[in-house]
Amino acid sequence: MLGHVDRLRGELVDLHAQLVRYGLVVWTGGNVSARVPGADLFLIKPSGVLYEDLTPASMVLCTLDGEAVDPSQSPSSDTGSHAYVYRHMPEVAGQVHTHSTYACAWAARGEEIPCVLTAMADEFGGPIPLGPFALIGGEDIGRGVVETLTGHRSKAVIMQNHGTFTIGKDARSAVKAAVMCEDVARSVHMARALGECVPIPQDAIDSLYDRYQNVYGQRPAPTA
């Protein structure tokens, strides 16, 4: 278990740097967390620390009740919500939260992002849904994430008036969903500024999603 914790601490530093690289965060906003395999624990960004100051040791190990294992460390203010998601979605092992600009434009309008690009069908299998308005600090946001994404193909949700939360089978795939969410939020926002968007038929969405999830990419090397 300790080996997993050490590895994940380093991975989380690298993945937080990806949020900066892709322009998804400013100042200390946003966070990535990762579930520790085989333990009722997860690691998350410390509260109020600038991205350039993050170190493996600064990542806060928390219980699934959202409490820091080392009480001298103060985890992200979204920790209670991450904990709620880990408790209620056992398949989730990574989460990301950002206030990325274009996704927030959809959040401010309280609108889901319609599935009008093949890249959306590939990654999200349909629209990126809108989650409820929820106050920060407790686990209300997590409850909204679970209610919205349970049974939904999308790994991203736009929380009304707030920003995006993404989930994944590990922290890296949750970061990928956050990057892709902002990318399509920007494209569809621009399209909408000039007119109506053309929907993709459901059977085509299904076919694109299946191909991307099951066929696209490099095949694993055969094992002899």
Ligand SMILES: [Zn+2]
């Ligand atoms: Zn936030």
